[in-house]
Amino acid sequence: MMSKRVGIREVAAAAGVSVTTVSHSLSGGGQLSDATRERVKSVAEGLNYTPNRLASGLRSKRSQIIGFVSDEISTTPYAGRVLLGAQEAAAANDQVLMIVNTNSNDRLENRGIDALLQHSVDGIIYARMYHQAVQLPEALAGVPTVLLDAYTDRLDLSSVVPDEEGAARTAMAHLLAAGHRRIGYLGNIDDIPATHGRLAGYRAALAEHGIAFDESLVTVSESMTAPGRAAASRMLAQPDRPTALFCFNDRIAMGAYQAAQLAGLAIPNDLSIVSIDNFEVLADALLPGLTSIALPHYEMGRWAVERLAAELAGEADAAPQQIQMPCPLVLRQSVGPPPH
Amino acid sequence: MMSKRVGIREVAAAAGVSVTTVSHSLSGGGQLSDATRERVKSVAEGLNYTPNRLASGLRSKRSQIIGFVSDEISTTPYAGRVLLGAQEAAAANDQVLMIVNTNSNDRLENRGIDALLQHSVDGIIYARMYHQAVQLPEALAGVPTVLLDAYTDRLDLSSVVPDEEGAARTAMAHLLAAGHRRIGYLGNIDDIPATHGRLAGYRAALAEHGIAFDESLVTVSESMTAPGRAAASRMLAQPDRPTALFCFNDRIAMGAYQAAQLAGLAIPNDLSIVSIDNFEVLADALLPGLTSIALPHYEMGRWAVERLAAELAGEADAAPQQIQMPCPLVLRQSVGPPPH
DNA sequence: GACATCCACAAAAACGTTTATGTAAGATCA
DNA sequence: TGATCTTACATAAACGTTTTTGTGGATGTC
Numbered sequence: 163m164m165s166k167r168v169g170i171r172e173v174a175a176a177a178g179v180s181v182t183t184v185s186h187s188l189s190g191g192g193q194l195s196d197a198t199r200e201r202v203k204s205v206a207e208g209l210n211y212t213p214n215r216l217a218s219g220l221r222s223k224r225s226q227i228i229g230f231v232s233d234e235i236s237t238t239p240y241a242g243r244v245l246l247g248a249q250e251a252a253a254a255n256d257q258v259l260m261i262v263n264t265n266s267n268d269r270l271e272n273r274g275i276d277a278l279l280q281h282s283v284d285g286i287i288y289a290r291m292y293h294q295a296v297q298l299p300e301a302l303a304g305v306p307t308v309l310l311d312a313y314t315d316r317l318d319l320s321s322v323v324p325d326e327e328g329a330a331r332t333a334m335a336h337l338l339a340a341g342h343r344r345i346g347y348l349g350n351i352d353d354i355p356a357t358h359g360r361l362a363g364y365r366a367a368l369a370e371h372g373i374a375f376d377e378s379l380v381t382v383s384e385s386m387t388a389p390g391r392a393a394a395s396r397m398l399a400q401p402d403r404p405t406a407l408f409c410f411n412d413r414i415a416m417g418a419y420q421a422a423q424l425a426g427l428a429i430p431n432d433l434s435i436v437s438i439d440n441f442e443v444l445a446d447a448l449l450p451g452l453t454s455i456a457l458p459h460y461e462m463g464r465w466a467v468e469r470l471a472a473e474l475a476g477e478a479d480a481a482p483q484q485i486q487m488p489c490p491l492v493l494r495q496s497v498g499p500p501p502h
Numbered sequence: 503m504m505s506k507r508v509g510i511r512e513v514a515a516a517a518g519v520s521v522t523t524v525s526h527s528l529s530g531g532g533q534l535s536d537a538t539r540e541r542v543k544s545v546a547e548g549l550n551y552t553p554n555r556l557a558s559g560l561r562s563k564r565s566q567i568i569g570f571v572s573d574e575i576s577t578t579p580y581a582g583r584v585l586l587g588a589q590e591a592a593a594a595n596d597q598v599l600m601i602v603n604t605n606s607n608d609r610l611e612n613r614g615i616d617a618l619l620q621h622s623v624d625g626i627i628y629a630r631m632y633h634q635a636v637q638l639p640e641a642l643a644g645v646p647t648v649l650l651d652a653y654t655d656r657l658d659l660s661s662v663v664p665d666e667e668g669a670a671r672t673a674m675a676h677l678l679a680a681g682h683r684r685i686g687y688l689g690n691i692d693d694i695p696a697t698h699g700r701l702a703g704y705r706a707a708l709a710e711h712g713i714a715f716d717e718s719l720v721t722v723s724e725s726m727t728a729p730g731r732a733a734a735s736r737m738l739a740q741p742d743r744p745t746a747l748f749c750f751n752d753r754i755a756m757g758a759y760q761a762a763q764l765a766g767l768a769i770p771n772d773l774s775i776v777s778i779d780n781f782e783v784l785a786d787a788l789l790p791g792l793t794s795i796a797l798p799h800y801e802m803g804r805w806a807v808e809r810l811a812a813e814l815a816g817e818a819d820a821a822p823q824q825i826q827m828p829c830p831l832v833l834r835q836s837v838g839p840p841p842h
Numbered sequence: 843g844a845c846a847t848c849c850a851c852a853a854a855a856a857c858g859t860t861t862a863t864g865t866a867a868g869a870t871c872a
Numbered sequence: 873t874g875a876t877c878t879t880a881c882a883t884a885a886a887c888g889t890t891t892t893t894g895t896g897g898a899t900g901t902c
Contacts, residue, residue: 169858180882185860192861194880215620216560217858221887225556227600227621235589236582236800239783245585246576249603253610258617260567260600263589270593277598280555281567387787416787423763443579443784447727447756460576509888520852525890532891535850557888561857846901853894862885870877 168209177205226257229278232289235263240459247463255471275301285470293323293355310466320469320482322462329455329489330363333436337406341499346404348414349382390417398425405500409437412444430498440492451494458487508549517545566597569618569626575603578631580799587803595811615641625810633663633695650806660809660822662802669795669829670703673776677746681839686744688754689722730757738765745840749777752784770838780832791834798827
């Protein structure tokens, strides 16, 4: 049982054909009679033959490996979902993922990319853990690459990011449908696409419903719980306080929960809250459950790898695409009608 | 610039030596004069030569790839830290990680392992996302393997898991040092090592301090927020309620926070809480911050890969080890002296 | 000064595939 | 009926390394 791995030669010998024939039989190439093809296949199966991908990659220039470089694999809880989507898509395409983390460090990034290229990856997913603009490293020039949760101004690269504005509109639509008209926005302060896109979505949703934008209903803070709590407290202390809050993310929303509690406001009876992230450990754990917009991490991971695979295969629709993924609403219990 | 990748032949030609000499120069093998060695190295550097790992792996039987098999890469927020530790250790050893997710599905697991073996990984990290007993799949027989957050009864396999009992003792020691004597334990109900180890640690810590074990101070529930809340509520409703709670994990602790709030108890003035997980998004966000024991995910990832690398290198201390990693206490604001 | 030893390097085989090229037998065609 | 085309496979080169084996000269030994 524990002999050397069986190679293509052994299969050839056992089937009474040449190694060429075996190779063609298994890959579907060449011209062979269906009879031999099938016979060889079953012999190979019987011998438990599996090809050596190093050898086949060396010769064919296709390693069937996709490199995955990300900035921060660990600090966010999203990385796992992205990776899962990417890995599943890879498996479906008979590919496998080789990962490298850069810690947002250029030297590490270059070393990592180098390592991937030395292993002859067929292409690379260049991923960020939050939506941002990036500049593609020199080392990736000429390497098939798809951007994930990141974008550049280059139109020859495919990329996928969440539809930030759409996400905000969806959140707002939900609040508006519940009857709210005074809706506060607890925004983020960083200069990133999410900041601008979500604010734009907030304003657009108001405009669509003929509600005037009210400067006093918008605050910005760091997107963490404590600053969110402070911002929410300020907003709820206003004389004509909003009946609902749309929060930049779940951590700010958690701050809003705390502020509401401190202000003696019940959710959702006195105050409705919706936010973005659908970070389950928080959203499910909060009391009541937090209605939130999910960022499509799994889907972006899948899409990026599928896109890359398509481009590598030189498929018909292989022109690069830059897409924005829709973000679905996940209902829980933090939204109700406004108090009268 | 964008010519074919430069190979070892070009380096040989440029340096005026044979490819053999180049290979030896760069790998440190063979016997060459230091002069040639250095000269070849600088020529290689000048040409921007990087070896083709497929070719070198094919010939040398060492791919420099480590396979990483995990059950659930996405559902827990810990995966990222494990992966980060593993990846960093791999990079330090000039290796790279190839990952595969099994979704706890045997068929997927076998296909994934097969894929890794086809790519000639040098060894495999067989990881679980929570501490548990496993049975090593058939397909891994004969493949160098290290278990991560998992163990078997086989002594020929290295493994690393958290020291559950020690973690509980550390948590308890902290509460005891603060002066608490009536300490409740909100435990978990699953039949897993963490359940038994942490309970054992709780009992051991009490015994060490001459405190009698009180059945009424222990509850078990699912390890999530809502069940934790219910369990904590029951415990806090007791006539002689505990002054402190040790929680199985942060999610249960969050439930305890909610129960305390419902019962009108302030943390840490009326009730101290410590738990295990140090799940930062929760622990930092809770008000006040939750003092928690960190599980050594990053460290386990590092250790597993380093261990595997050592065993692959056939180092002197290469005898398999099964270790339990210590779990450090992360102080926040949820522990104070008991109310008098 | 004959022989073995060692040094510094080169030539060539090998790793396990894929692919380019070759070929023998049968089918097709004028 | 010979020439040409297909069909179905085989032979051999190639991928870019590492490793095994070879070699010519310098050095050492007695």
